[in-house]
Amino acid sequence: MAKSSFVIAGTDSGCGKTTVTLAVLAALGNRDLHAQAFKAGPDYIDPTYHNAVLPQQKSRNLDLWLCREEQVKKFYAGAMSRARVGVVEGVMGLFDGKTDKSSDTSTASLAKLLNLPVILVIDASRMAQSVGAYVHGFLEYDRKVKIAGVILNRVGGEGHYQFLKEIIESKFPISVFGYLPKETGLEIPERHLGLIPSLEHGVNMERLRELAEKCLDVEGILRKTATLTPTPLPQGRRGKGEGGCAVRLGLAYDAAFHFYYEDALDGLREAGFEIVPFSPLKDESLPKELDVLYLGGGFPEVFDRELSNNTSMIQSIRSWAENRKMIYAECGGLMYLVNIGVIPGKIRMTDRLQNFGYKEIQPSQDNFLFTSKDKIRIHEFHYSVWEGPGDGQVYWNGHILASYYHCHLGAYPQAVRRWKEILHEIPAH
Numbered sequence: 001m002a003k004s005s006f007v008i009a010g011t012d013s014g015c016g017k018t019t020v021t022l023a024v025l026a027a028l029g030n031r032d033l034h035a036q037a038f039k040a041g042p043d044y045i046d047p048t049y050h051n052a053v054l055p056q057q058k059s060r061n062l063d064l065w066l067c068r069e070e071q072v073k074k075f076y077a078g079a080m081s082r083a084r085v086g087v088v089e090g091v092m093g094l095f096d097g098k099t100d101k102s103s104d105t106s107t108a109s110l111a112k113l114l115n116l117p118v119i120l121v122i123d124a125s126r127m128a129q130s131v132g133a134y135v136h137g138f139l140e141y142d143r144k145v146k147i148a149g150v151i152l153n154r155v156g157g158e159g160h161y162q163f164l165k166e167i168i169e170s171k172f173p174i175s176v177f178g179y180l181p182k183e184t185g186l187e188i189p190e191r192h193l194g195l196i197p198s199l200e201h202g203v204n205m206e207r208l209r210e211l212a213e214k215c216l217d218v219e220g221i222l223r224k225t226a227t228l229t230p231t232p233l234p235q236g237r238r239g240k241g242e243g244g245c246a247v248r249l250g251l252a253y254d255a256a257f258h259f260y261y262e263d264a265l266d267g268l269r270e271a272g273f274e275i276v277p278f279s280p281l282k283d284e285s286l287p288k289e290l291d292v293l294y295l296g297g298g299f300p301e302v303f304d305r306e307l308s309n310n311t312s313m314i315q316s317i318r319s320w321a322e323n324r325k326m327i328y329a330e331c332g333g334l335m336y337l338v339n340i341g342v343i344p345g346k347i348r349m350t351d352r353l354q355n356f357g358y359k360e361i362q363p364s365q366d367n368f369l370f371t372s373k374d375k376i377r378i379h380e381f382h383y384s385v386w387e388g389p390g391d392g393q394v395y396w397n398g399h400i401l402a403s404y405y406h407c408h409l410g411a412y413p414q415a416v417r418r419w420k421e422i423l424h425e426i427p428a429h
Contacts, residue, residue: 005086006148006225007040007111007118009094011138015123016153016180018046019208021089023180024221025053026205027212028085036083038062038076040107041091042358042379042406044259044297050089053205058262062088062114064105065098065358066377066408069113075263075410076114085222088116095141098358105358108145117148117225124164125154125182132167139172148224149175151216154182161215175224178216183207246274247423250290254279256307257332259297264410271416280336281306285316291423292326293317295333297406301349301384307336314340321400326368326423329402331382334395337402338386343395345388355380355393355404363394367401368422369415376412378405 008024010017021037028035037050037059050059060079062072080086090107091097097106111118120138124131131152139147150168155161165176212218249268251260257280265275276287281303286293300307308314321327321342329337337343360377363370370376382404386392394403409416 003080003084003086003227004222004225005080005088005114005116005227006221007088007090007107007116008121008151009090009107009111009118010092010121011123011134012093013096015093015121017090017121018049020121020151020153020180021046021087022049022053023208023212023216024087024218025050026209027216027218028087029054030209030213031218034082034084036060036079036086038079038086038088039091040088040110041097041105042066042381042408043091044261046089047262048258053208057083060263061261061408062110063379063408064110064113065103066379067411071411072110072113078263086116088114090118094118094120094138094145103358108142111146112144117146119177119221119225120147120150122150122152123154124152124160124179125156127152127164129167131164132171135168135172135174139174147174149177149221151177152179155179156182175217175220177218177221177224180211180215183211246272247291247420248287248289249273249275250287250293251275251277252280252293252295252333253277254281255298256281256300256303257296257298257336259330259332259406261408261410264408267410267413267416271413271420273416273420280313280317281310284310284312286313286320291426292328292419293320295327295329295336297331297333300332300336300339301347304339308339318342324399326426327400327402328369328419329400330406331380331404334386334402334404335384337400338388343388343400343402345386347384347386349384352383354382354385359405361405365396367396368399369401369409369419370412371418374412374415376405376407378407380404380406 008017008021025035025037035054036057037054039047039059039061042061042063047059060075062076064072095106095108097104099106122134135150152161152164161179168176268275276290278287317340335347338345338347358379360375362375363372365372
């Protein structure tokens with residue numbers, strides 16, 4: 001059976017590639033095709049919208065900085081071995097990203113690595129004849145990037161679309177796969193960390209599906225991007241994994257905490273972690289018989305009142321920490337632990353991004369995940385500072401490891417194995 005897989009890339013940030021991606025995913029869902037969504041880069045929020053459209057298959061991140069190229073190919077192939085159609089939403093503009101001698105994190109680089117065709121999203125709201133020059137520039141900038149066609153966004157109407165389509169298809173050997181009209185109801189609102197996650201906002205799915213059927217050439221996309229079926233990779237084991245009994249990991253997951261990479265969670269399961277979700281927002285206490293807590297990033301600042309009012313959960317987590325049980329926290333998790341008094345200091349919100357971007361770090365001492373010899377690639381994206389002991393970035397006291405750093409644990413299977421081995425040395429529960 002032929003498969004189809006492609007990248008939806010933007011000419012720039014804000015051109016509407018997320019909305020277009022959601023429309024394409026909605027159309028694929030209408031056809032009952034087993035579609036798998038991916039997101040280029042470290043973004044946690046766009047995948048929540050993918051999941052809202054295709055809830056049966058979790059969206060996956062493909063990040064060329066946080067993970068090695070071979071790992072990215074493995075994550076992609078593993079997910080596609082269970083899918084019929086693959087849709088990769090790009091990051092920023094097609095050729096934008098961290099680019100230096102050691103790394104190129106652009107959407108174009110990812111498309112070349114995975115040998116995928118690109119569908120370019122163009123904001124055509126103010127376009128006429130110049131759309132030809134626009135397309136010409138992207139086609140010529142890097143001919144190793146295979147641009148299969150374009151989708152025009154924020155188009156003024158059918159007449160405007162046909163005019164632009166004629167210009168593009170008469171001059172270039174690519175297809176125009178349709179358009180989305182300029183409608184305020186399709187815009188996804190933003191705040192300080194980008195789009196508001198679908199867990200809070202949601203999408204007008206009925207309208208999106210209607211427009212996808214009316215305005216997009218989905219069959220043309222599938223024909224143009226068809227590929228031979230790749231050889232499925234062996235699937236990792238779940239549940240107990242290697243080494244016997246599973247470790248019960250309490251995972252903070254709700255509207256306030258949901259920044260996790262699916263392949264990282266899969267890596268934990270394969271290593272023998274049993275993931276037990278809980279909600280710091282709504283649950284009265286931690287689940288019973290846990291071995292470790294993992295509080296990921298999110299928006300605790302947005303839900304500060306609700307989190308603060310859940311005093312029984314706060315006391316449950318404080319008791320856990322007072323008993324010197326293990327906690328791993330990233331960014332929003334760090335902020336929450338500081339705010340409830342588990343970690344000393346104070347969180348202060350700021351009006352600008354702090355330490356934004358990709359970095360490589362090396363721990364100053366061994367902890368339950370990494371050793372002082374490890375080099376770890378991380379991503380930071382936060383509008384707050386931690387005024388407390390140490391460097392204001394990392395807290396480590398022997399059983400709590402918390403930082404502003406977002407790490408893709410799926411890229412460090414040796415760290416996950418180390419974590420489990422140390423947990424097995426601790427008396428149960």
